[in-house]
Amino acid sequence: MAEIIWTDPALTDLDAVGDYIALDDYNAARRLIQKVFERVDLLRENPSLGRVPRDLFDTPYRKLVVNPVYVYYRVEGVKVIIIHVTRSERQFDMTKISGRD
Numbered sequence: 315m316a317e318i319i320w321t322d323p324a325l326t327d328l329d330a331v332g333d334y335i336a337l338d339d340y341n342a343a344r345r346l347i348q349k350v351f352e353r354v355d356l357l358r359e360n361p362s363l364g365r366v367p368r369d370l371f372d373t374p375y376r377k378l379v380v381n382p383v384y385v386y387y388r389v390e391g392v393k394v395i396i397i398h399v400t401r402s403e404r405q406f407d408m409t410k411i412s413g414r415d
Contacts, residue, residue: 315358315359315392316357316358316389316392316393316394317358317359317392317393318354318355318357318358318394318396319392319394319395319396321395321396321397322397323397323398324379324385324386324396324397324398324399327346327398327399327400328383329401331346331383331399331400331401332344332346334360334401338375343384346380346383349380350380350383350385350399353378353380353385353389354378354380354385354394354396355389357387357394358394361389361394362376362377362389364367364376364377364385365377366386367386368374370386373388374389374390375387375388375397376386376388376389378379379402381402382401382402383399383400383401383402384400384401384402385398385399386399386400386401387400395410
């Protein structure tokens with residue numbers, strides 16, 4: 315079983331998404347945050363659950379889709395390191411995941 319490690323920047327990203335959604339619907343924000351943690355927890359048993367994004371083909375990163383967010387992570391041995399969380403409608407920016415250890 316893999317260990318899930320959330321980086322501080324990834325948690326900050328998730329908080330920002332939750333805060334934005336909570337402006338309109340606090341309960342929807344809570345449900346989304348809970349859903350993200352539940353889906354990420356599935357990576358313990360199946361670290362390859364997410365797919366390799368086209369933009370990151372030659373990198374160790376994977377993307378887990380939890381509508382309306384993307385969770386970017388990489389697997390290092392028995393660790394799954396959550397690097398970045400962003401809303402799916404945002405343009406991908408490689409600088410958001412590089413150097414987030």
